[in-house]
Amino acid sequence: MRIAHPLEREEAVAPDRALGALSAVECPGPGRESGASHDAPPPPRSLQDAGLSEEFVAGLVLKALHVRGATMGLDLVELLALPMSLLDAVLEGVQERRFVEVHSTQGPRRGEYVFRLTSAGRLRAREEMESCRYVGPAPVPFEDFCLWVERQAVHQVRISEGELRAVLHDVELPESVLDQVGPAINSGRSLFLHGGPGDGKTLLAERIARLFGDRYYVPHAVLVDDSVMVVYDPVVHRFGTTEALDTEAATHESPYPEATTNESTHPDATGPAESTSEVVSLETRQAIVRSIPRHDRRYVEARRPVVFTGGELLLEHLGLRWDPSGRMYQAPPQLKAAGGVLVVDDLGRQSMPVRDLLNRWIVPLEQGRDYLTPRSGRKIVVPFDCFVIFSTNLEPSSLADEAFLRRIHYKIELPSPERDEMERIFRACCEERDIPFDPSLVDYLYADVYADDTIAPRRCHPRDVLDHLTHLARYRGETGRLSRELLESACRSYFLAASQDSKKEC
Numbered sequence: 001m002r003i004a005h006p007l008e009r010e011e012a013v014a015p016d017r018a019l020g021a022l023s024a025v026e027c028p029g030p031g032r033e034s035g036a037s038h039d040a041p042p043p044p045r046s047l048q049d050a051g052l053s054e055e056f057v058a059g060l061v062l063k064a065l066h067v068r069g070a071t072m073g074l075d076l077v078e079l080l081a082l083p084m085s086l087l088d089a090v091l092e093g094v095q096e097r098r099f100v101e102v103h104s105t106q107g108p109r110r111g112e113y114v115f116r117l118t119s120a121g122r123l124r125a126r127e128e129m130e131s132c133r134y135v136g137p138a139p140v141p142f143e144d145f146c147l148w149v150e151r152q153a154v155h156q157v158r159i160s161e162g163e164l165r166a167v168l169h170d171v172e173l174p175e176s177v178l179d180q181v182g183p184a185i186n187s188g189r190s191l192f193l194h195g196g197p198g199d200g201k202t203l204l205a206e207r208i209a210r211l212f213g214d215r216y217y218v219p220h221a222v223l224v225d226d227s228v229m230v231v232y233d234p235v236v237h238r239f240g241t242t243e244a245l246d247t248e249a250a251t252h253e254s255p256y257p258e259a260t261t262n263e264s265t266h267p268d269a270t271g272p273a274e275s276t277s278e279v280v281s282l283e284t285r286q287a288i289v290r291s292i293p294r295h296d297r298r299y300v301e302a303r304r305p306v307v308f309t310g311g312e313l314l315l316e317h318l319g320l321r322w323d324p325s326g327r328m329y330q331a332p333p334q335l336k337a338a339g340g341v342l343v344v345d346d347l348g349r350q351s352m353p354v355r356d357l358l359n360r361w362i363v364p365l366e367q368g369r370d371y372l373t374p375r376s377g378r379k380i381v382v383p384f385d386c387f388v389i390f391s392t393n394l395e396p397s398s399l400a401d402e403a404f405l406r407r408i409h410y411k412i413e414l415p416s417p418e419r420d421e422m423e424r425i426f427r428a429c430c431e432e433r434d435i436p437f438d439p440s441l442v443d444y445l446y447a448d449v450y451a452d453d454t455i456a457p458r459r460c461h462p463r464d465v466l467d468h469l470t471h472l473a474r475y476r477g478e479t480g481r482l483s484r485e486l487l488e489s490a491c492r493s494y495f496l497a498a499s500q501d502s503k504k505e506c
Helices: 054-068 073-080 084-096 119-131 142-151 161-167 175-187 201-210 243-249 282-291 354-367 402-407 419-432 439-449 461-476 484-505
Strands: 100-105 113-117 190-195 215-219 221-224 227-230 299-303 306-309 321-323 328-330 341-344 369-372 380-383 387-392 410-414
Touching: 054 073, 054 084, 054 100, 054 113, 054 119, 073 084, 073 113, 084 100, 113 119, 142 215, 142 221, 142 380, 161 175, 161 201, 175 190, 175 201, 175 410, 190 201, 201 341, 201 387, 354 369, 354 402, 419 439, 419 461, 439 484, 461 484
Parallel strands: 190 387, 190 410, 227 328, 306 341, 341 387
Antiparallel strands: 100 113, 215 299, 221 227, 321 328, 369 380
C-alpha cells in the first residue's frame, strides 16, 4: 500500500477567495485571556489565489534547482512553501520549455520526480539570479501582507494584572509604576519610559516584551513593486508559542529551509549528479502527516515579535533597505516588529539628531500607518502596528517637544529606589550568588556612597557592586562571606566611573 506524501494531498480550506480577502481557516491552540479566536492564512488553491504569476514561480523553481542541483518535486514544495497542486503545472511548463528535465523518479507522480536543469535552464536560471538572488519560500502579495497585519493587530493583545506581576515577580518596582504599565500595554499604542541610568528601564522593556507571546503569522517574504522584501527574521520571530514548541525550536529555527542569496557551487547538472532527496520512510511520512500545518506555509507561525534598537539606529534604517548584492529589500525594524513590540532603547544616544528621529515617528504613531519608498520612487502605505517603547535616561522635555510627547499616550518615570527597595534588591542579589546578606552593608552604601548626593541610588548598583566584590574575593581566595573591607574595595573600583555620570545626571 502506498502512502501519499501529505504535500500531495488536497487540503481542506475555505472556498476560493479573491486576492487579499480575509476568509481563513480556524487555527487550533489556546488563545489569549481575551478568548478571541485566531485565524490563519488559508493555503492558496491556485496561483491567482496565491497572488503570484506562473512566470514568477517558474523563476523561483529554476533558481532553486540552480542552487540545490537535482531535486525532488516534493522537496521543491518544501523549499518554496507552495502546495504540489500549484507547482505541478509550473513544473510541467518549465519541462515543456526545455528548461528542466527529469533526472530520475521515485514514484509515478510529478512530486516524486527528481528534476535538474538543462543547458537552456541553467542560462535562464542565471538570468533570474541576476534579477533577484532570493531563493526560498514564495513571497506573499503586499496587499495580503497588509491585511494579515491588520487582522492580527497588536491592540488585540490583552494582559491582566496577574500576568504582569508574574513576569515582573523578581523585579523591584513601585506599585505606582505597575499600575501605569498594565493599561499602557492594553492600549496597544506607545510608552515612554524615562528615569536615571541603571534604574531598570531596559529590563522593564524586556519583561513587557515577554507578555506579547501570542500566536502570530509572519510571511517569509513579501512582493513589493515586483521585488522581494524579506520580512522573516529567525532572531526576531521565534518559532512556536508553547513550551513544547520552544523545545522543538531549539533544533528547528524555521519550519522551512532558510532562504539563500548565494550562487550554486553545485556540479554541472548534466553530469552524474545524484538526487539530493532521500526515500521517505513510512514512519517519517506519517509523522509529517500529523505535523503538517493547515495554514499557508509561506507564513511562519511564531510568537509576536520583539525588536530592540539602540544607539546604532539611523534614520535610513527606518526605510526599505535595498540589498544590491542580493537584489532584494530588507524590511525595516518597524515592519519586522509588526504585531509585536518595538523597543527604541537609549533614546538620545543615536548619532543622528534625536528630533529628526522623533519627527520620523509622528505620522506613524498618530495615524497607525507608515510611508515607505521603493526604488521606483512610488510611495507605498504600510500598517504601523507595533507597541513602541521609547526608553531614555535623559529628560523628556530635552528630547521632544509637546507635539510629539502628546502622541505618546503613556509616559512613565522610573524613580530612584527608596532605601527599603534597595535593601530587597541587595538581598535578592546576594541570594542569587549564595552570599550571606548583612543589612549593615546597605547602611554603608547610604552613609558613605550616597551621603553627599553626588551619586544617586540605582537599581543596578547591588548587582554590579556584588559582581565586583565576587571578582575581588576570588582573586584574594576569599569566598562565602561579605565583609566591609571587600565592599569598600568593590565600591572604590565601581563608583569611580559611576560618580562622573551621576554628577551629570543628578
